Amino acid sequence: MASSIFFSHPASAEHDTGPHPERRERIFAIERHLEQTGWFGFEQRDAPRVERELLESCHDAGYVAALERLCAVGGGQIDDDTLVSAGSWEAALRSAGGAVAVVDVLLSGEAVAAFSAGRPPGHHALRARAMGFCIFNNVAVAAIHALNAHALERVFIFDWDVHHGNGTNDLFHSTPQVLYASIHESPLYPGSGPAGDRGSGAGEGFTLNLPVPAFSGDDLFCELVHERVIPQAREYRPQLILISAGYDAHADDPLADCLVTEAGFATMTTAVRRLGEELQAPVGVVLEGGYELGALARSVAATLEALGTPEG
Ligand SMILES: [Zn+2]
Numbered sequence: 621m622a623s624s625i626f627f628s629h630p631a632s633a634e635h636d637t638g639p640h641p642e643r644r645e646r647i648f649a650i651e652r653h654l655e656q657t658g659w660f661g662f663e664q665r666d667a668p669r670v671e672r673e674l675l676e677s678c679h680d681a682g683y684v685a686a687l688e689r690l691c692a693v694g695g696g697q698i699d700d701d702t703l704v705s706a707g708s709w710e711a712a713l714r715s716a717g718g719a720v721a722v723v724d725v726l727l728s729g730e731a732v733a734a735f736s737a738g739r740p741p742g743h744h745a746l747r748a749r750a751m752g753f754c755i756f757n758n759v760a761v762a763a764i765h766a767l768n769a770h771a772l773e774r775v776f777i778f779d780w781d782v783h784h785g786n787g788t789n790d791l792f793h794s795t796p797q798v799l800y801a802s803i804h805e806s807p808l809y810p811g812s813g814p815a816g817d818r819g820s821g822a823g824e825g826f827t828l829n830l831p832v833p834a835f836s837g838d839d840l841f842c843e844l845v846h847e848r849v850i851p852q853a854r855e856y857r858p859q860l861i862l863i864s865a866g867y868d869a870h871a872d873d874p875l876a877d878c879l880v881t882e883a884g885f886a887t888m889t890t891a892v893r894r895l896g897e898e899l900q901a902p903v904g905v906v907l908e909g910g911y912e913l914g915a916l917a918r919s920v921a922a923t924l925e926a927l928g929t930p931e932g
Contacts, residue, residue, distance in 0.1 A: 624733040624928045626654075626662040627718035632739045634707025636695075641875060641911040642739065642753040650737055653917035654768030660924040667718030667738055670761060675716060677768065678761045678791065680748035687712070687755065698750045712740055712755040719762035719906045721860075726902035727770045727860065733893075733927045735905040737920070743864050743908050744810060752810060757787045759864045759906045763798050766860050773797060774903070776858035778849060779804075780841070780888060781866025781908040782876040784813030784829070794821040799828070799856045801849045803841055806831030806878050807870060819889035822877050823883070828852055838884030841869065846886050850895050861896050861903045863889070867910025867919040876909050882915075882922040889926035904925065 634642040654662075675684055690696055691709035700702065704712075715738030725731040742759055744752030763775045777786040777792075779802040789812065792798035803815055819827035829842050853861070867877040867885065867907065889905075896903040905923060910916035 623731050624922070625731045626659065627667040627721050627734065627736040628664070628738065629667040629714040629718065631707065631710040631714045634705070635711035635740055636705035636707060637703060637750070642741065642909070643908060644739070645833065645913060646910065646916055647739060649913035651918045653921055654924070657921050660921070660928045661930060662735065667714045667736060668721055669713040670716035670720055672830055674720065674761060675756060677845040678747070678764050679864055683748040683760050687750070697837050703755055704755065708740065708755065713856045714738055715740055715742065716756045716758045716761045716823045718901055719758040721902035722906065723762045723766045723770070723860065726904050727766065733903060735927070736905045736923060739907070741908045742853060742906070743779055743781060743865070743866070744783070744787045744792060745787045751787065753782065753909070754787065757791060758864050760788050760791045762839040762862060762904070763792070767797055772859045774799070774855060774856060774858045775851050777801070777864055778853070778860045778861065778892060779864035779908070781864060782869035782873070782878050783809055783866065783909065785864055785908070786810045786812040789813060789817070789827060789829070792823065793819055793827060794823040796822050796826045799853060799858060801828040801830070801852065803830045803832060803844055805834055805836065805878050808876060810872070832878070837871070837879035837888065838881055841880055841884055842887045842891070845891050849888055851889055853895060854899070857899060858901050861901050862904045863892060863903065864908050865905045865923060866908030867916045869909065870912060870915040870919055872912040872915040873910065875909070875921065882918045885919045886922040886926040889923045893927055
């Protein structure tokens with residue numbers, strides 16, 4: 621019987637970032653909250669490791685090898701806000717692997733909904749560069765897997781993290797096989813994602829960037845979802861929908877200035893789930909940012925509840 625599956629792995633706690641907003645306690649907070657509130661019908665599973673060959677279909681093989689070596693010697697600082705520890709290699713493999721597993725359980729029909737709560741997050745990671753707390757671009761690896769291993773032709777990635785997912789934007793910039801839509805605060809790190817960036821070459825028109833000003837909340841985010849994101853995605857007719865789900869647009873988040881609440885995340889999830897039902901495209905969710913532990917945990921719960929609740 622088709623079920624709902626939540627992927628995570630203890631190795632995520634071994635990605636030791638020290639005093640850093642992207643810390644192991646994020647996953648602990650999510651799982652503790654779900655223990656208390658119930659899992660909304662989701663079954664917990666260990667995220668598998670991503671296969672090297674798949675990882676290298678998204679990332680430069682030299683970059684992957686360099687990262688493996690850096691972790692093997694105990695880790696180090698990669699840029700001002702991105703670092704790895706000895707345990708980051710395994711964590712990163714599981715974080716990407718969890719996103720891939722989401723695709724597999726959805727497309728095999730084993731699950732009707734799936735969520736991967738891995739860390740490090742992914743959407744800033746470029747083909748050959750870690751960036752912005754991100755090592756491997758988990759959602760991009762998952763989308764490539766859907767296209768290659770499952771022979772899909774159209775994958776829709778909706779990124780509601782408050783930061784622009786520059787890595788995902790760039791990886792699929794020139795292909796029509798992935799529609800990438802992002803709502804993000806602007807100006808804000810990493811500074812990319814103007815509305816005029818709509819993709820390039822054969823991918824022209826398959827990138828939808830929706831920058832919003834600081835202090836935007838549920839009303840604007842949900843309006844953009846209903847009036848821009850869903851109509852364009854409907855026209856695209858994706859065979860799979862992946863949400864790049866950061867929760868740092870939450871009002872309580874310390875890294876940005878938007879005012880989204882749990883109710884807003886639930887409304888956006890419901891809108892995407894209904895589109896998926898309409899198009900018979902399964903919906904998977906991959907964790908990105910979100911740095912206020914309580915807000916993060918409650919917002920993930922709101923997402924699971926909205927995702928797992930059958931249409932009444
Ligand atoms: Zn973010």
